[in-house]
Amino acid sequence: MTKQAKTAITPTRAEDYPEWYQQVVKASDMAERSPVRGCMVIKPWGYSLWENIMRVLDDMFKETGVKNAYFPLFIPLSFFEKEAEHVEGFAKECAVVTHHRLEKGLDGSLKPAGMLNEPLIVRPTSETIIGDSFSKWVSSYRDLPILVNQWANVVRWEMRTRLFLRTSEFLWQEGHTVHASEEEAVERTHMMLDIYARLAEEYLAMPVIKGRKTASERFPGAVDTLCIEAMMQDRKGLQSGTSHFLGQNFARASEIRFQSAEETEEYAWTTSWGASTRLIGGLVMTHGDDDGIILPPKIASSHVVLMPIIRKPQDRTNVMAFTENLAKELREKFYHHRRLEVEIDDRDIGGARGWEWIKKGIPLRVEIGPRDIANNSVYVGRRDRGHRDKASLARDHFVGEITNILDEMQQTLFERALSFRKAHTISIDKKKSFYEFFTPGNQEKPEIHGGFALSHWCGSDRCESKIKEDLSVTILCIPLNNQTEKGECICCGKPGDGQVVFAKAY
């Protein structure tokens, strides 16, 4: 415990950020690696975050008229090939089903048997299979728009994986819409991006930049990919949700046509948009500290843990009665449309108990001992503050104020993350400074690069790849609210439009 009294997670963020991430996820009991290559097991504490994210997003989607549906897990190879860029983009990372049963071989061991006529791809995304349904559902402009979403698992084979951030199988939602006009489809693309930004900022307390991907970073087959980008504590960027305007590309590939009001035959305009369990990785890296993860109250798996302190057996009845009574009262309260979730932890395991909840990132820890009960008070630790920073509060005051305290914590986490991003985002217009900014050894923390650089770019693939090659730095996005004046490309010096966001990225 002496060690833990310094920091609960080894190494610290400053010592080794990638390893800190692995350790902090492990210590939180949110997820673990599975014996299946690249796949993770999402444990209950991690899954409940996903449940909360699903609930918030699902409500926001439905408010805009979106309905949920479900499409097949498998995509026939021939469907997948319909859009040339699309198949090119995913061919290298597909799980392929080739057989439909197992049979004992001559050596007595089971072998794949019943070979399929056409291999099936486990969906890495569903544009082509959903497009096939759309082509049947749409015949007239009266059938439009179609607005559907599915909550599903997808598979993109990964060789190097990290829990939540990059796994071969992950959970996500993918929305797919069909429109009669380009304007309406573009508007929908922005509307859904705004929903992702609201989820990120209002619920995950994760400030994001809304932007547009460059051609080289676009979704395979899209005309335009919008994204939200967040800064992690190692100052790298994390793409946290994307919304694609697909033009008529997938409509042509899947023959989604309709008769317009003017009785002409037209290809429809489609969009798709997705957010995944990766958001949980973003949450960890945005708010976690050297003691573990910190859950924003509005999305937390649980809000408060009550820890009765029973030093003498004869105290038990009294302390537990006070604890259960408090729990009951708290559970009747609502916090942002759901009931307060209260844990009671009466395990007799010493200081390890409090540390476990710190590592799990629960917003409030409440200790209840005979002395607190005598004073009708509780001893409260807030996860957004240091682990020693605890305060005695009158019980009824605590009950009355708890939702305000949680709101204040939510606000603090957001502002802290926003300050961090601001502190590590700078405008750079000299190539030399730009290279220094992204070169380890030139910063106070040598292993961490500078952060986000706002610089001009001429728009060429050449300059984009040169910088990627030299520095492993990409254009995170071209911000949508880009108000800056024209300037010289940070790479070649030719004229460029407003500044774009350069950063190392996950």
Next chain:
Amino acid sequence: MTKQAKTAITPTRAEDYPEWYQQVVKASDMAERSPVRGCMVIKPWGYSLWENIMRVLDDMFKETGVKNAYFPLFIPLSFFEKEAEHVEGFAKECAVVTHHRLEKGLDGSLKPAGMLNEPLIVRPTSETIIGDSFSKWVSSYRDLPILVNQWANVVRWEMRTRLFLRTSEFLWQEGHTVHASEEEAVERTHMMLDIYARLAEEYLAMPVIKGRKTASERFPGAVDTLCIEAMMQDRKGLQSGTSHFLGQNFARASEIRFQSAEETEEYAWTTSWGASTRLIGGLVMTHGDDDGIILPPKIASSHVVLMPIIRKPQDRTNVMAFTENLAKELREKFYHHRRLEVEIDDRDIGGARGWEWIKKGIPLRVEIGPRDIANNSVYVGRRDRGHRDKASLARDHFVGEITNILDEMQQTLFERALSFRKAHTISIDKKKSFYEFFTPGNQEKPEIHGGFALSHWCGSDRCESKIKEDLSVTILCIPLNNQTEKGECICCGKPGDGQVVFAKAY
């Protein structure tokens, strides 16, 4: 429309029940076949039923301490082989992933590439892969019980498929629990079966018999399989949820061991239990009539559709205002923990509009024309009654009574289904009568067999298979509340315990 004025679905149930099922599902717009062999597309109207079922079950699970988690889609072949009966039971219907990318072959077409060292099975159920996690999570009796559930897709390759009832991919939940004692595991098996029975009877209005499967019908690897069985309108049985006591079989296969309070090393006791989108097929076949499906209000995708009748353009403003005002007021009401869902359908498509909603099974259809508005009344059709049976109700009376009307409909549907089951369930103790009961041509409707026969059975596999061979009749279950006296086996005449339920089954 003249044809539709008789029945909306062709053929009727009496004419051709299996074909009626296909047509009624299609007409309801709930689901459709996909181009992927054996997989279905669940359309929004169908998926919302699944969302409602998920919500009800999830709440009931959580009340018993179950938490959700998520485990990998893929199961390595070697894991799958750990339990001998288990692999035997599923080997013939597995989707097998053998490659992890696509590569252009010499002929320029894409082919599977990157062969895996070990084939991966797309989960048909997850005992073995979840067992692996459990083996790491459990070391002491203090870690028990573990109570987890996952909402997931599973794949069991089927050659002959029917929407919802039997598809290669389906959606379900699978719960998995680990216990320190046999009694506790057995108790959990029954507890979860009771939850399925509550879902079926209280929400789906589908009366069920709780029972136990015979050895030949058990889940592969289980010690005991409990089930709920419902009677469809063709008098066949539909297994609608199962709960398995797995003994220590899977604990041995996956090495789930713990140190007991007495410091001995023990294998744990496990259970698993699941219900799937098959329930939607059951719903259709329990309540549907020759005009389409009928949705029980407590689980309905939507509760009421308002259909403004606008004969003259100048009426529009007035009729729509009345309609929207009514919708607003209804949407503020709650019905069994969720808000009333109200559709407004102002399409100008004549009688097809009302028929569409009848076929979709929405509980209440409300017509609103200028005359109704003048009387401050609405014209209401209930889906549990004939399509001509409509009544004018004072608007405010309708608003005040709507939840009572829905409850009454829910009750009517349940009672109707229960009466149907009772009418077609008989005790039979003569072999000749038994064979007649299940032989087409001896009933008033020659194409439909008799129903459920309650008869004695000696307990032997031989008699069970003889009857299956002769009549395609199986033992649906041995009812849990079996109070009948001993009697003679319907097949061999030897002594048997209480009666069991014989029926043709889906």
